[in-house]
Amino acid sequence: MQSERVLEIFKEITCIPRESGHEGPITDWLCDWASDHSLQFKRDATGNVLIIREAAPGKENVPTIVLQAHQDMVCEKVAGFPFDFRRDPIPYVIKDGWMIAENTTLGADDGIGIAACLGLLEDTAPTGKIECLFTISEETGMDGAEALEPGFFDGKTLINLDSEDEGQLFIGCAGGLNTNIKFKVRRTELPEGFKLLKCTIAGGIGGHSGDDINKGRANAVQLLSRFLYGQLGDGFRLISIDGGGKPNAIARECQAIVAVPKPDTLRNAFTDFATDILEEFHATDPGLTFECTPATSELGALGKNAGEKIITSLFTAPHGVKAMSQDIPGLVQTSTNLASVRTGKSVVEIVTSQRSSSKSERRAMAAKVRANFEVAGAVVKHMYEYPGWNPNVNSHVLKRTVEAYRKLFSTEPEVKAIHAGLECGLFLQKFPGLDMISFGPTLRGVHAPGEKLELASMDKFVALLDEVVRNFE
Ligand SMILES: [Zn+2]
The missing domain is CATH 3.30.70.360 (Alpha-Beta Plaits)
Structure with missing residues (x-):
């Protein structure tokens, strides 16, 4: 999976309306995308979507990985800026190594997570079974995660792609x-x-x-x-x-x-x-x-x-x-x-x-x-x-991710938890024993006009995700 390709997919996503509570267009787009790529998918009554790619030949025994991102974005704009989040594509510029929406939110939170999932799904490298979960209305109360039916996905390992600091791996949150x-x-x-x-x-x-x-x-x-x-x-x-x-x-x-x-x-x-x-x-x-x-x-x-x-x-x-x-x-x-x-x-x-x-x-x-x-x-x-997510410092997916990080970048990632809520707490409640980690590229100014994505961190994020998923066992 190439970072350039993930960025291209993200640019497509910036054209699709996905305000919290009004995710219809992106939900439909994700389902169409799965059909176009001949991948199985399902959509629950709330609007959560799961796209499934079966294991490649020889990889049937690799544990299934669930990759997760949220469909919605926070829609904020500079006062007086003529823009309709329900219709218009997000205007962005690329400047000094950053992708920036100067007058609106960019929606890299969590459009980048979605793009990375799709990048992996269309990649031809053989992997175990992958399930990509796209939840709705994370930003306004985690309604999608809250409404998730037990058994909606099979995997016992979940990678949440909704973090904002490259080089940091999150393994816990507060309830x-x-x-x-x-x-x-x-x-x-x-x-x-x-x-x-x-x-x-x-x-x-x-x-x-x-x-x-x-x-x-x-x-x-x-x-x-x-x-x-x-x-x-x-x-x-x-x-x-x-x-x-x-x-x-x-x-x-x-x-x-x-x-x-x-x-x-x-x-x-x-x-x-x-x-x-x-x-x-x-x-x-x-x-x-x-x-x-x-x-x-x-x-x-x-x-x-x-x-x-x-x-x-x-x-x-x-x-x-x-x-x-x-x-x-x-x-x-x-x-x-x-x-x-x-x-x-x-x-x-x-x-x-x-x-x-x-x-x-x-x-x-x-x-x-x-x-x-x-x-x-x-x-x-x-x-x-x-509910919260109690950090497990002995987590298997943490161990694999730290090893991948060291191998790729010859330095140690920071392992952290936050004293605030993440969707992971709700997943854990519905899927007890789920082994989880959260990481992402570096974003700044999320939830406000001027939100920006650091492109260099994007390369590292994509490389890390690719490495973890391709070599998972
Ligand atoms: Zn987010």
């Missing part, structure tokens, strides 16, 4: 779930003489709750709860606390409206607190801001007891890294994110999310979060759980 908390609250009259203040912490760096959870960054919800916990007592009533955003983001800002009889005392304490926190986070979050101003609110105050329970449980809620991998240096194994808090008239809602490549650790972490809030009287629900 996750959300744990959502609800406090039902009643409003009461403010005691005589209390004044309202709004305290705001903003300007945190934030980041992704998987990739960035080990960077020690400030969580604004956690920090503001910590401050307010120090103020609890007879002279304190909570009106509202609101902060954070998506479940998979670290909270960058949080604000609370509180009522106190002596606003100056609280304001001074907040100033001192700000000094301490800026010192604690001088390296990670130098842009943190702290503001405390007079406020008004339509809502009455929460009862003293209710306000204390909410602030205390937010303060004691776990956040951050719980455990590092014992197999892969530097990999976060288990973490939790105190993502957001929102106050309504009669309810305070808190969203948290837990991740781990280990199911038992993930569930233990979620149970700990549950216990933390249940003891304070909240109703807690776990939801949206998806």
Whole structure:
């Protein structure tokens, strides 16, 4: 299989619409491609496609390899750029060794994976049986992988072609779930003489709750709860606390409206607190801001007891890294994110999310979060759980791939896992014991206009895949 040929196929793919949720054109194209090449194929009700090439004579005893890529792409363009992802071919240029879509996403994530599969299928080198699996809607919730029927493919070895850094081999990912908390609250009259203040912490760096959870960054919800916990007592009533955003983001800002009889005392304490926190986070979050101003609110105050329970449980809620991998240096194994808090008239809602490549650790972490809030009287629900892929450093396909890499490039690949989700976790759930690896060429700026593919890395990626598949046993 030649890299030039794979690139040619990819260029054809850039002309076929394949927005997540609207993969019809690419799904049809893949089925037609299989027919044209006299290859068996099947398509399930969801739109997942499997193209099969039987073993070459003499290769019948070689274990079947499943090659996998996703059909869909993220469709983003520069504001105002006249372009219709449901119709138009992706405009790209080749510049300084990169293939770039300047005004749109390129869709090399994961069009390159598809192209590499087809390149291998049309190649004449004899191999064992190959099954190419093309899933749908990976980018919007892994719907294809989720809906995959057990038994859709036969192979016990799977190579996922949806990674973005040549020279890195991925052998694990985290699973996750959300744990959502609800406090039902009643409003009461403010005691005589209390004044309202709004305290705001903003300007945190934030980041992704998987990739960035080990960077020690400030969580604004956690920090503001910590401050307010120090103020609890007879002279304190909570009106509202609101902060954070998506479940998979670290909270960058949080604000609370509180009522106190002596606003100056609280304001001074907040100033001192700000000094301490800026010192604690001088390296990670130098842009943190702290503001405390007079406020008004339509809502009455929460009862003293209710306000204390909410602030205390937010303060004691776990956040951050719980455990590092014992197999892969530097990999976060288990973490939790105190993502957001929102106050309504009669309810305070808190969203948290837990991740781990280990199911038992993930569930233990979620149970700990549950216990933390249940003891304070909240109703807690776990939801949206998806499975992880626990790294197996003794994996056969890993061993074969590392050997191929050394032979081809005389250097060591990096073996890694990620603390975020991949389709592989779902495959493992449906096909227990599946031996998997993930690798790909170097892509930059994926999911945004300007996405680009490094052509030199493409040559190495194609050579590696070819070497692994041709010599697999
Ligand atoms: Zn992808």
